[in-house]
Amino acid sequence: MTATVIETERLIMRPWRESDAEALFLYASDPDVGTPAGWPAHSSVAMSLDVINYVFSAPETYALVLKNTGVPVGCCGVVPPEARPHAFMREGDAEIGYWVGKPFWGMGLVPEAVRALIARLRDGLGVRDLWIGFCDGNDRSRRVAEKCGFSFDHSEHDGGATEHFYRLAAE
DSSP, X not given: OOOOOEEOSSEEEEOOOGGGHHHHHHHHTXXXXXXXXXXOOOOSXXXXXXXXXXXXXXXXXXXXXXXXTOOEEEEEEEEOXXXXXXXXXXXXXXXXXXXXXXXXXXXXXXXXXHHHHHXXXXXXXXXXXXXXXXXXXXXXXXXXXXXXXXXEEEEEEETTEEEEEEEEOOO
């Protein structure tokens, strides 16, 4: 899978660039954004740059760039299987991860991005079942999954944390 540019009504979804580090830090430094997604708040622009170079450089990982400003405000992409191996996923399945900066919560940007990514993965890349996983209490992620047609599949308990998995089955 290689990254491309995806356009939606309000977003340009494109690969992350090193020049996005300051914009990433602006939103990723807020613990209300990262903690529910399972990652620590960014402590510096340098940390954000490292994330761009070593995490967000993965195939099919997109900066969510507002068309009206040209600034990245979130991320949506395929979670690399080696980063989160799941025994229940089969060959040809993919897990989608996403987040958006707090000022943009409730605007429907993430469901818009997820729907566009689903179309790319299904139509362009032949991915079968799609998955979304989120920690107990992350109702924003649950609502995105449901708005995009995913259904509850199962929960897993690991070390006190509960993660819920929603699936969009291949048609």
